[in-house]
Each structure stands twice: as C-alpha cells, then as structure tokens.
Amino acid sequence: MLAATAACSGGGGTDDAAKPDEDHAAIHVDRPVALADQDMKVRIGGLRARDRVRVAVHAVDQRSQPWSAHGDFSADAHGRIDLDEQAPRGGRPYAKADSTGLISSMLPTAGSGVKMIGSGDAFSYHPPSPAEKRSFEVRLTVSKHGKRLADRTVTRQWLTSKVRHRKLTVAKNRIDGEMYTPPKGERRKAPVLVFGGSEGGNSGEYAAALLAARGHPALSLCYFRCGKGSGRPDAINMIDTAYFVRAARVLGDEPGADAKRLAVMGNSRGSEIAQLLGQRHPRLFRDVIAYAPSARINGPYLAGASGRAAWAEGGRPIPAGPIRLDNVRGTVLAIAGGNDKMWGSAEAARVIASQKNASGASHRQVTYPKAGHHVNWFPYGQPGQEGGADGQVVSTSGSDQAAREDGWARVLKLLER
Known part of the structure; x- marks a missing residue:
C-alpha cells in the first residue's frame, strides 16, 4: 500500500490534462525522499490500455560517470503499470517484480569509462560518499518509441538532516x-x-x-x-x-x-x-x-x-x-x-x-x-x-x-x- 503518493509527468502532461489521442504518462512514487535502505513503490499511470513502454533509471556516480538500467513493460487494461507487481518483459534486466529492481540493476552507460569486459572485472555503483553528500538522486523516465512521456527524480538519503x-x-x-x-x-x-x-x-x-x-x-x-x-x-x-x-x-x-x-x-x-x-x-x-x-x-x-x-x-x-x-x-x-x-x-x-x-x-x-x-x-x-x-x-x-x-x-x- 502506498504511504503517500507523489506524481510527476513529462511530455504529455497529467492524466486529466492529456488529450485522448496523446501519448502521456505519470510516475507515482510513495517515497520520493527516503533512506537509501528503504523500499519504495513505483507505479506508472495515464497510459493507454496495453501500451508498451520503456521505464528507465539514471544516476551519476562519485566520479560523475553515468549509470542506468531500463526495462520494457506493458500497461494493463486501465493503462497502469505497478513495478511492485509486474516484472520487465523478457525478464531483463531483472526477473521478478520489484520497484527497486531497476536501481539494483544499474550498469555503467556506454562511454562511462568503466571496464565491463573480462572475467573478474568487478564494478559497482558508488554515489558520492555520505561525508560529501547526504543523499543522491535517481531519475525515473518513461518513454514510448523513443519519445519521453514522463520523468521523476527521487532522492535516496544516507543521512537525515540531524545526523x-x-x-x-x-x-x-x-x-x-x-x-x-x-x-x-x-x-x-x-x-x-x-x-x-x-x-x-x-x-x-x-x-x-x-x-x-x-x-x-x-x-x-x-x-x-x-x-x-x-x-x-x-x-x-x-x-x-x-x-x-x-x-x-x-x-x-x-x-x-x-x-x-x-x-x-x-x-x-x-x-x-x-x-x-x-x-x-x-x-x-x-x-x-x-x-x-x-x-x-x-x-x-x-x-x-x-x-x-x-x-x-x-x-x-x-x-x-x-x-x-x-x-x-x-x-x-x-x-x-x-x-x-x-x-x-x-x-x-x-x-x-x-x-x-x-x-x-x-x-x-x-x-x-x-x-x-x-x-x-x-x-x-x-x-x-x-x-x-x-x-x-x-x-x-x-x-x-x-x-x-x-x-x-x-x-x-x-x-x-
């Protein structure tokens, strides 16, 4: 159950404002600001019935290198996608429904400078340290046929304000x-x-x-x-x-x-x-x-x-x-x-x-x-x-x-x- 719902949409506007023939979406997050070890629930609304879209996450590490992950999803008969109940089509980049699955699956993007080939080359996403920055941001996007429909930035905290x-x-x-x-x-x-x-x-x-x-x-x-x-x-x-x-x-x-x-x-x-x-x-x-x-x-x-x-x-x-x-x-x-x-x-x-x-x-x-x-x-x-x-x-x-x-x-x- 969503504790509190926040929405953000891009491209096509909000559900109410969109025209019937426009592609549009809204991203709903129950915890837009939360500790980095807390779960979050992500839902996509405002789509057409059975729409196929790409949901992606984007972040930048402590060396200013970009990381991302994406999955392809199909909306239900009401034009909704619940990432906590639906896994990406084809099981990529993760196989089980999980709102944090894309964050957990992030990899360096092309040209990031992180070597990914060769057995034993370990790599992992390291945001700025808590000593440098109390939180880091992850951007969620929804796109269809390459067109951006919505985006939303969530904040993952290492430290609350008084720590x-x-x-x-x-x-x-x-x-x-x-x-x-x-x-x-x-x-x-x-x-x-x-x-x-x-x-x-x-x-x-x-x-x-x-x-x-x-x-x-x-x-x-x-x-x-x-x-x-x-x-x-x-x-x-x-x-x-x-x-x-x-x-x-x-x-x-x-x-x-x-x-x-x-x-x-x-x-x-x-x-x-x-x-x-x-x-x-x-x-x-x-x-x-x-x-x-x-x-x-x-x-x-x-x-x-x-x-x-x-x-x-x-x-x-x-x-x-x-x-x-x-x-x-x-x-x-x-x-x-x-x-x-x-x-x-x-x-x-x-x-x-x-x-x-x-x-x-x-x-x-x-x-x-x-x-x-x-x-x-x-x-x-x-x-x-x-x-x-x-x-x-x-x-x-x-x-x-x-x-x-x-x-x-x-x-x-x-x-x-």
Missing part, C-alpha cells in the same frame, strides 16, 4: 575513519564499528551512515589502504587489534552510544578481525556481524605482505587457523551466499553457527543459496558485478540484492535487542 558527521584522522585521533552520530537527546542505542575487507579504504561508510540515520552511532573504520599520508599500511599484514580497540573506545564514548551493547561489523577478510575482536575483547564488544565470512584466520594480503601474519595483538602475530568463538559475550551473526565464488563463506557460516558463546548460547548463521560474495550491508543498492568474456554480466546480483534485504533486517533486529 552529524566528522572525519577522524591518525594524526589527530590515532585512527582513520568517518564518524556518524544521531541527534543528541535520542535514546541510547548499540554503537557499531564497521569495516570492509580486502578492498581496503573506507568502504563501510555508506552502511555506517544508514545505521546512524536509524539511531546507532557508527564509525566506518579504515585499517589499510587509507590513502597517501594517512599513516596506515597498504597491506593486511600485522594489523594489531589495538587499532580496532582504540576505535571502539572512541565510538563508545559518543553521545547516544550504549557502550555495553557495542557491535562490530566486518565483511569478507574483515570478518576475521571482527570475530577476533569479539573473542579476545568481550568486555568491549558484544555482538559480531560477519558478512561473507571466513571461519579461520588467513595469511597476509597484498604485495609485500608475506612472511608474517595478517593480524596481531600486542605486536605479536596471531597464528593462522580456526577462529574460536567461545569467549564472545553476545552473538556472532554470519551472513553468507551459497554461490560465493570468492571463498567458502557458506561452510564458514555453518562452522560459526556450530559454536557457542560465553554463556552457552549458539551463534547464528543465515545462508542464501543463490547469492554470491556480495551479501554485505544494506539493500536497494548496487552490489559488485562482474563482466564475462563475452561482455555479459555473469554475477549473482539479483540474489545478492534479496540477501541484502533480508540480512539487513536481521542485523537491525540484532542491534535493537
């Missing part, structure tokens, strides 16, 4: 990250320390911003490949738990943070250190969210990272091998894809869930059989995709999106308990 942001640096704070905090005076909630995996950089800040918009103080932490002059290493090699502990203490001191409920969220290689923190520092960390996880400590990563360990504590290497979780104070929630081509995250999730925490309660896992490695974080975005040798997308994008929607709801429920 605060500040940059943390090694020089000033001894950590590199982006801090997002809810408005002062709100109910104290579980703070969340967020970080990614082998991609390096500050990849968790979109998720951290959305968590803050939902009332959870969140810190997106960069632990390696943080940029020239950052003071952080360029490899996963002897990265000490002390760095993460320091970040967690800074986060726990934020207004609105219930430090006793502090959670850590790590993706892929980051899942290793997330579990280690829960196991080795249970007084500081309660819950652990491990996306596309490993159940064991792996070796160093990136050039020049051979000869020692990926992780350390007190300057001493933490040996590779299985990760024990019997000292964890709260719950480890492992979220994995059964079609993960990067590594065996589904089996790792099963191993994690087979263990018990300090109080004897079992850890948890959820595995999405058709999803791949990109099950991490919030839904309705653009997970990584890969181009095959023939130029066709060969990823598990649709299943990854479904996994993100369900997994994100489970994460929020865990944090709220």
